[in-house]
Amino acid sequence: MCGRYTFISPAPLIEERFDATFTEPVPATYNAAPSQRLPVITNMEPGRIQLLQWGLLPSWVKDVKTAPKPINARAETLPEKPSFRQLLQRRRCLVLADSFYEWQQTAPKAKAPKTPHRILLRDEQPFAFAGLWDEWADRTTGEVVPTFTIITTEPNDLMARLHNRMPVILPNRQAELAWLDDGVSVAGHQELLLPYATEAMKEYPITTLINSPANNTAAVLEPAA
Numbered sequence: 001m002c003g004r005y006t007f008i009s010p011a012p013l014i015e016e017r018f019d020a021t022f023t024e025p026v027p028a029t030y031n032a033a034p035s036q037r038l039p040v041i042t043n044m045e046p047g048r049i050q051l052l053q054w055g056l057l058p059s060w061v062k063d064v065k066t067a068p069k070p071i072n073a074r075a076e077t078l079p080e081k082p083s084f085r086q087l088l089q090r091r092r093c094l095v096l097a098d099s100f101y102e103w104q105q106t107a108p109k110a111k112a113p114k115t116p117h118r119i120l121l122r123d124e125q126p127f128a129f130a131g132l133w134d135e136w137a138d139r140t141t142g143e144v145v146p147t148f149t150i151i152t153t154e155p156n157d158l159m160a161r162l163h164n165r166m167p168v169i170l171p172n173r174q175a176e177l178a179w180l181d182d183g184v185s186v187a188g189h190q191e192l193l194l195p196y197a198t199e200a201m202k203e204y205p206i207t208t209l210i211n212s213p214a215n216n217t218a219a220v221l222e223p224a225a
Helices: 011-018 082-090 175-180 185-190
Strands: 005-007 030-033 037-042 047-053 070-072 094-096 099-105 115-121 127-137 142-155 203-204
Touching: 005 082, 005 094, 011 047, 011 094, 037 127, 070 094, 082 094, 082 127, 082 185, 094 142
Parallel strands: 047 142, 070 142
Antiparallel strands: 005 030, 005 099, 037 047, 037 094, 094 127, 099 115, 115 203, 127 142
């Protein structure tokens, strides 16, 4: 799964990299967590970088308090689940990031806590997770809440040492544009949801400072002693 990540690259670099413009200033986020508003590019407005809330709230939901708000969606079952099937067809997005975190169980659960790791591309450049998004409208107030979820897939060799899933990182600009392209078939979009190349990634263990979303400083990036 993917439950935390970073977005710390400078705005000019991001705008050039994704050929899109921020709709509002975005501070560096060292510990992005569910329920936060985070930078996303949607298929409907590929030239704008917008802030959407992490945790998918489908448009058809009636009771927001009890509705699940999935932060991840399994690539293999997207076409089968009603909550994701239509979004795969009409509401896809790029979730912008530059690294993510995963917790490794190194001993039996009763004996030791999980060890957090930071995972990033070998060249340390920003990238895009494949995501789905939707808009939920409050029928009482008229407020519209845009939300997103990150798609996961089978792990590559690097990630398999840490977890049994990994987020889908689109491998290049061509794949990112294809993911946003409404002219590509559902099968074509599914073909993009693959594990990232092991040799193009790296990781290192970090301290448990990352465990609390309140710790949103560069200190969480420091390697564990």
